[in-house]
Amino acid sequence: MGEVKIFVSHNSKYADLAKALKLSLEALESENSLDVKVAEEMAGATDWRKWIEDNVRGSDIFLFLYPSTDMDMTWCNYELGRFYGEDRKIVCIKNTDIKSPPPTFEPYQAYNGDEDGIRKFIDELFVSGNLTNGKPLNPRIGNFTDKLSERAQDISREMAQRFAQARVRDLRYERRIVLSVCYDGAKRFDPEASTVEGNVEGLNVLGLGQVTPIKWSTIRKSAHDSVDWPGELEAALPSISAGSLPPALPPFFCGSDIYLPVVTKAQSVDGLLVEVVLIFVAMNRDLVRPLVDWSLPSNMPDSFVSLVRLVRLMFRARWEILEPRYQEARYRAPSSERCAEIVRDVIAAFDRMQHYAESQGIVGLDKFYAVFQADLRPDIEACGDEWVELVTKLGAAPLKDSADLSARLKALLSNNTRWLQLSAKQFGIATSQLP
Numbered sequence: 001m002g003e004v005k006i007f008v009s010h011n012s013k014y015a016d017l018a019k020a021l022k023l024s025l026e027a028l029e030s031e032n033s034l035d036v037k038v039a040e041e042m043a044g045a046t047d048w049r050k051w052i053e054d055n056v057r058g059s060d061i062f063l064f065l066y067p068s069t070d071m072d073m074t075w076c077n078y079e080l081g082r083f084y085g086e087d088r089k090i091v092c093i094k095n096t097d098i099k100s101p102p103p104t105f106e107p108y109q110a111y112n113g114d115e116d117g118i119r120k121f122i123d124e125l126f127v128s129g130n131l132t133n134g135k136p137l138n139p140r141i142g143n144f145t146d147k148l149s150e151r152a153q154d155i156s157r158e159m160a161q162r163f164a165q166a167r168v169r170d171l172r173y174e175r176r177i178v179l180s181v182c183y184d185g186a187k188r189f190d191p192e193a194s195t196v197e198g199n200v201e202g203l204n205v206l207g208l209g210q211v212t213p214i215k216w217s218t219i220r221k222s223a224h225d226s227v228d229w230p231g232e233l234e235a236a237l238p239s240i241s242a243g244s245l246p247p248a249l250p251p252f253f254c255g256s257d258i259y260l261p262v263v264t265k266a267q268s269v270d271g272l273l274v275e276v277v278l279i280f281v282a283m284n285r286d287l288v289r290p291l292v293d294w295s296l297p298s299n300m301p302d303s304f305v306s307l308v309r310l311v312r313l314m315f316r317a318r319w320e321i322l323e324p325r326y327q328e329a330r331y332r333a334p335s336s337e338r339c340a341e342i343v344r345d346v347i348a349a350f351d352r353m354q355h356y357a358e359s360q361g362i363v364g365l366d367k368f369y370a371v372f373q374a375d376l377r378p379d380i381e382a383c384g385d386e387w388v389e390l391v392t393k394l395g396a397a398p399l400k401d402s403a404d405l406s407a408r409l410k411a412l413l414s415n416n417t418r419w420l421q422l423s424a425k426q427f428g429i430a431t432s433q434l435p
Contacts, residue, residue: 003033003034003035004033004034004035004060004061004132004137005035005036005037005055005058005059005060005061006025006034006035006036006037006059006060006061006062006063007037007055007056007059007061007062007063007079007083008021008022008036008037008038008063008065009062009063009064009065009075009076009079009080010038010039010064010065010076011065011071011072011073011075011076012039012075013071014065014067014068014071014166015038015039015040016162017065017067017159017162017163017166018038018040018065019038019040020158020159020162021036021063021065021159022036022037022038024155024158024159025122025125027151027155028122028126028138028141028148028151028152028155029126029137029138034137037055037059039051039052052078052079052082053082056079056082056083057082057083057084059083059088060088060089060132061088061089061090061091061125061131061132062079062080062083062088062089062090062091063091063092063093064076064080064090064091064092064093064101064105065092065093066092066093066094066095066098066101066102066105067094067095067113067163067166067167068095068098068166068167069098069102070169073102073104077104080104080105087133089109089131090105090108090109091108091109091110091111091121091131092105092108092109092110092111093110093111093112093113093117093118093121093163094110094111094112094113095112095113095163095164095166095167096112096113096114096117096163096167097167113159113160113163113164113166114160114163115153115156115157115160116156117160118155118156118159118160118163119152119153119156122141122152122155122156123141123142123152125137126138126139126141126142126152127139127141127142128142172199174199174201174202174279174280175198175199175201175202175204175205175259175279175280175281175282176198176199176201176202176277176278176279176280177196177197177198177202177203177206177277177278177280178196178197178198178275178276178277178278179194179195179196179216179233179275179276179277179278180194180195180196180197180213180274180275181194181237181272181273181274181275181276182194182195183272187272189234189237191215191216191217191220191234192215192216192217194215194216194217195212195213195214195215195216196212196213196214196215196216196219197212197213197214198212202278202279202280205254205259205280206219206222206254207222207254216230220234228250229249229250229251229252229261232247232249232250233249233261233263233276233278237273237276240263240266240273240276241266241268241271241272241273242271246262246263246266249261249262249263251283256320256324257282257283257285258282258283258285259280259281259282259283260280260281260283261278261279261280261281262278262279262280262281263276263277263278264277264278264279265277296308296309303371303430304430306361306362306367306370306371307371307423307426307427307430309357309360309361309362310362310368310371310423311420311423311427313353313356313357313362314416314419314420314423316353317350317353317416318413318416318420320349321346321349321350321353322346322409322412322413322416323413325342325345325346325409326406326409326410326413328342329342329402329405329406329409330402330406330409330410332402333402334402334405336399336401339399339401339402339405340399342405343394343395343399343405346394346409346412347391347394347395350391371426372422372426373426373429376422376425376426379422380422383415383418383419383422386415386418387412387415387419390408390411390412390415391412393408394408394409394412
């Protein structure tokens with residue numbers, strides 16, 4: 001048969017893949033010439049629209065490369081729209097992790113981008129003639145004793161490796177938003193026109209849904225007055241535009257979690273910012289607490305130091321660990337799955353608090369008992385035994401429902417009250433001995 005023309009449609013990101021496929025196919029052609037077109041071979045100063053029109057419409061086979069579902073389909077769809085004719089073939093080579101081609105190409109034949117799939121495409125193009133109206137281009141490739149068959153297998157393997165490289169994806173472990181900066185007529189930052197987009201994790205930190213873009217003014221209004229990181233970012237925009245390093249923005253609370261906003265990237269045009277990228281770094285409260293907790297006076301007696309630290313731990317146990325979970329179990333009727341999750345959270349939080357206590361020098365029973373007067377020892381031991389029993393029951397006994405969970409948490413709250421009462425007695429004894 002005469003010359004067979006193939007137009008390779010692809011995203012520019014995968015130009016190397018398209019050019020490698022072109023060279024590979026041309027290396028297998030016989031006397032019947034094969035004309036493979038890729039946009040990258042277009043000469044300079046060419047009317048590219050006319051080039052596409054002429055080469056797409058003049059092709060016998062439209063070959064679409066689909067290595068990734070993330071690729072922009074705009075031009076591939078445009079090129080497909082230029083290709084028509086009943087006797088001409090439309091085929092797709094897709095990566096192995098892709099179930100099916102995109103909707104516009106789904107009706108047409110598809111090959112997997114692995115060694116077997118690419119070899120099948122080569123055989124149907126050169127040997128069986130399935131893609132060339134029954135007229136094979138080079139039957140020698142189908143003869144396994146022929147060196148051309150070995151070359152076709154090598155090409156299939158090499159192209160499969162190239163497709164495999166396209167399956168590598170960047171996994172971003174971050175909570176990210178992107179601020180698109182707009183200005184008013186006086187080139188001042190315009191919070192109404194400026195918008196924010198981001199990934200699901202980043203938007204969730206701000207308490208926002210997945211519908212974007214969102215006006216910056218909306219985020220501005222949602223910020224807490226006492227921790228105004230959006231306002232500080234706005235104030236820093238001119239200095240960032242001038243090339244200065246972004247400032248350290250203040251951390252903020254989202255529920256019971258703490259996040260630190262960090263500017264990771266900025267883009268400017270003619271001295272004006274057009275885009276700012278932020279990520280929200282989750283801060284481990286237990287790890288940063290030693291850095292931000294109230295520092296005790298250096299001359300405070302050891303007995304007071306240990307007692308104050310113990311009381312602070314009791315406060316944390318009550319209002320950071322127990323009280324929020326009790327409120328949820330008591331008034332929100334969580335599901336059985338959520339109840340089990342609450343139990344795990346409480347036990348894990350107690351474990352973290354224990355590690356923190358050890359980092360503060362409260363290690364072992366002797367250190368613990370030494371904080372209290374000897375006549376309080378029986379009450380301390382009874383209260384400690386009760387706590388161990390309640391925590392063991394919380395984690396071991398199966399929960400009936402949310403009411404059962406709230407009852408167990410309430411018992412732990414009552415135990416916490418006893419601890420605070422004993423600490424108050426000890427505090428009274430210690431202060432009575434001050435001069």
